[in-house]
Amino acid sequence: MTKNILCIAIFALCSITSIAQSKKETEKQEQVKNLVWNENDPYRNVMEISENWKNESAVFLVKTVKYIYNRPGNSIEYTKIERERIKLLDQAAVTEYSEFAYTEGKVFYREMSRVTNTFHLGVKVIKPDGEEIEIDVNQESVTTNNEKKIAIPSLEKGDIIDYYFYTNTIVGENDLYQYEPVENTIGDNYPIAKFEFLLETEDDFFINFSTYNGAPKLQQIVEPTKKDKKRVYSFTAENVERNDFPRWFFPLVELPSYKFQVLFARSGKYEKKAYAFIPEDVNTVKTNVSKEEIFNLYEDKFRPYGELGDVERFLKNKNFATNEEKVKEVFYYIRHAYYTNYVEAFVMDEANIMYPFMLYGKNPIIFNNEVDFVRFFTAFLKDNKIDYEIIVGTQRYNGDIKDLLLESNINFILKVNTEKPVYIEFFDAYATPNQLSPLLENTNAYTLKVVDRKHIENIETVKLPTTTYKENNSTEKTELTFAPDFSGIDINRSFEYNGQTKIDEQKSILMYYDYVYEDHAKYETEPILDRVKNKRDQEKYKNEYAALLKKLKNNQQEKIKERTAGEYNLKIDNYSFKIIKNGRFGKEDSFEYTENFTIGNDLIKTAGKNYILDIGKLLVSQVDLSNKEKNRTNNIYMSYPRSFNYQIVVNIPDGYSVSGLENLAGNVENETGGFKSSAALDGNRLVVKIQKFYKNNYEPNAKWPQMVAFLEAASQFTQAKILLKKV
Structure with missing residues (x-):
């Protein structure tokens, strides 16, 4: 009986609490609603649009x-x-x-x-x-x-x-807090009759704010008083036309836009601790960051520092022909010693198999930010008397470095002044020297000049290097073999990626086990399970880890299979793939893999005793421009210049010949890029060779028709057919 009474009492208390919370939530909702929809809302009766927007x-x-x-x-x-x-x-x-x-x-x-x-x-x-x-x-x-x-x-x-x-x-x-930056265009996919922006702060909130590309300037509409420290800023825009935000476009570079960030510092001592560009006082809105301010912020941030014992042991008894070679090999060693060496541990921890980090000794070094990496690597350069400088850049979609406002938009690059300069960005598992982010290529940047390999004493403007479409290339080979009764096709594909084309592919295809064990073997380090000395624990973890690996590998294969099926827009069966080279040791080191699968007869049509093959559909993932896209008004911003090489090999069944080769020949090339195709018979094999290339990473809108010319040629090729004719 007592138990029942207690249950009833608890239920009643929960009900009362729930009712109170519900009432409080309802009251809050009403308060919020009254902030927007109230009697003083100036827009409550706005219902009509401009006549020139009637067709939107x-x-x-x-x-x-x-x-x-x-x-x-x-x-x-x-x-x-x-x-x-x-x-x-x-x-x-x-x-x-x-x-x-x-x-x-x-x-x-x-x-x-x-x-x-x-x-x-x-x-x-x-x-x-x-x-x-x-x-x-x-x-x-x-x-x-x-x-x-x-x-x-x-x-x-x-x-x-x-x-x-x-x-x-x-x-x-909280005494020091930096809010996430905000970067937005004013325009949208639909026209805007009126756009209104308001920003309200008070004491101890510091503001970086600027507008770009013709957007209205921010105005202060409420100033603080002795009683009320509130400050309010605003800008408005009217009759903002829509933008389609097409492919290959950087909106913040061209469209009216605004960027800002707010930082809270409770007192002057916390202002000094802020790792950011902030105004001199809370009543000033910072609208840009000068070259001198960049120098002042980073002058003392990058003093070389690091415990180099592991690096020295790696270098012992090694000889290098040049400092360039030495720098690259040390980079790869550091990438493993302080990054990929711990990847298994993070996987084990996330999967709750074990807490692994105690297996690496006290205070293991793991790099997870650019500043620590730069300080460590420059400590190695200083000890080895190799000159360097530190480059401060920003990616192309942020605009030019001279318009920098937000510290979060900065990327750091080490330029090592060896026989041939070596450029190094903060690494991940796939980073290699001289492989910069494509969005930093050919941009203006600031270089911090280092004297005595220690002191930053000057800052200059530089232009970062760029790559060509010939360097950034991929090769895809597709070989078709028909089932004896033409009920299906067996397809073998091989891929090779070089330069900038391989980065996204590596991140999409590779899993950590595709490179970690190679690194352990190369640098003679222990995989995580070898570090577990207790045999019983080792066996337990080994079984759990094997089950996890099996699941991850199945998921990896299924993911790539789905991607391939999506490219062909067909059901595929009997799928398998294999990594040939992971491409992680050098800009010129290619990433390669193969895949094999079967499809039904979707690409085959009967024509009496003959068969028609939709061979063009094997050129997957081509840009199919809509009429709207062909009438583009925006300039064209692409990640990097690039070229794609395709080879399609059709094994011709015995007793058949091929006609329609003339449908496979084409040549469109201009100053923006091109599309070329040719076909020839090699015994019982039809070999089709195709090349498509984009010569630049940027084209003005005036050259868009030239791009359309070769993009349409590629799209039209996907409709090509050949006839397998019974002899």
Whole structure:
């Protein structure tokens, strides 16, 4: 009886708590709603659009975004309110806005501070006659995989959707806190009648903010007083035309945009600890970062430092023909000793097989940031009397280095001044010397000049090197063998990637076990299970690890199989693949793998006693431009110049000949790139050779028609057919 009473009491207490929380949440939702939809809302009756936008899919009547940074008590608070009011003019827009998805806020701990995230969504539909229908978000939402989705019923052309997203983050007591940077264009996929931006801060919040490419300048509209330290900044834009944001485009480089970052420092001593470019005082908005400021921030950040005992032991009794060779070999050693050597440990830990890091001794060195790596590597250079400089660059989609505003947009590169300069970026498992990020190639950068291999004493502007389309090449060979009754095709493919083309492929295809054991053998280090000395534990971990490896390898094969099936848009069977070379030791070291599979007769059509082969469809993943894309107005920004070489070999069945080779020959080349194809018979084999290449990483819009010419030639080739004729 007592137990039942206790249960009832607990249930009642939980119910009361739940009701209280629900009531509190409802009150908060009402408060948020009143921040956006209230009697003083200047946009509540805005319903009409400009006549010149009548043929658009949709038009934003208003788009506002407000950022608020304040400090309640000892905490710091961040609030973002986005509000959009959009008129839907066709069925495509109606379909797009028929569902909303979001995730709920939560409480967690970060950097020893309690962090509370809160999220609210409000949605209402305004009919052409002015009737407003507010959607009950809580009632209508459906949760799937921690994501809430809300269907918006009965939407029609001519309706207006008015909605807001409210995000609030409170960080517990913190003396120094840098918020994530914000980088956005003003424009969208639909025209915007009015765009409004607001930024509100108070004491101890420092602001870096600038607008670009013709965007309005930020204006201060509320200044602090003795009683109220609030500062408010704003800018507005009207009649913003839509942009299609096409492929090969860097919006922040060309479109009106804004970037900013806010940093909180509770006092002057914390301002000095901030690893960022910040204004001299809270009342000044920092709009750019000068070359001199970069020098001042990094002058003391990169003093050489590191325990080089392992490197010295690696170098012992080794002779190198040049310092260039020495630098490269030490880089590969460091990449293993302080990175790939620990990959298995992180896998073991994540899979909860064991806690492995005690097997590496006290305080193992693991590089996980650029500054530590640069200081360590320059310590090696200093000890070996090899000159160097440190380059500060930014990737092309951020704009030019002279417009730098955010420290997070910086990349560091070591330029080692050996017989031939060696460029080194912070490494991952695939990094090699002289293999820069393609988005840094041919950009302006600053170089920090180092004297006596220790002191940074000057800064200069430099241009980073670039690669050519011939260096960045891939070769794909596809060989077809027909089933005796033409019911299917066996396909063997081989791939070879060089230069910049291999980086993404390595990251997409390779798993850690495709290179870690090679590294252990090369550098005579122990795989993790060899470090476990207790035989019983070793056997237990070995069994669990073997099961994990089997699962990972199956997943890897299935992932690559799905990718290949997606390229052909066909069902494939009997799939297998094999890594030939992982391409991790040198810019010129190619990444190679093969795959084998079968497909049905989807590419084969009967024609009496003969067969038609859709041979063009074997040239997969070609750009198929829509009419809209052909009328592009934006300039063209690509990652890097590149070339693709294809060879398609068709084994001709006995008793058949081939006709239609003239359909496989083509040649389109101009100053932007080209597409070439040819076909010839070699005994009972048809050999088709194809080359496609992009000569530059950037083309002005005026040259877009030239690009369209060779892109269309490649696309048209995919429709080519040949006839296998019964002899």
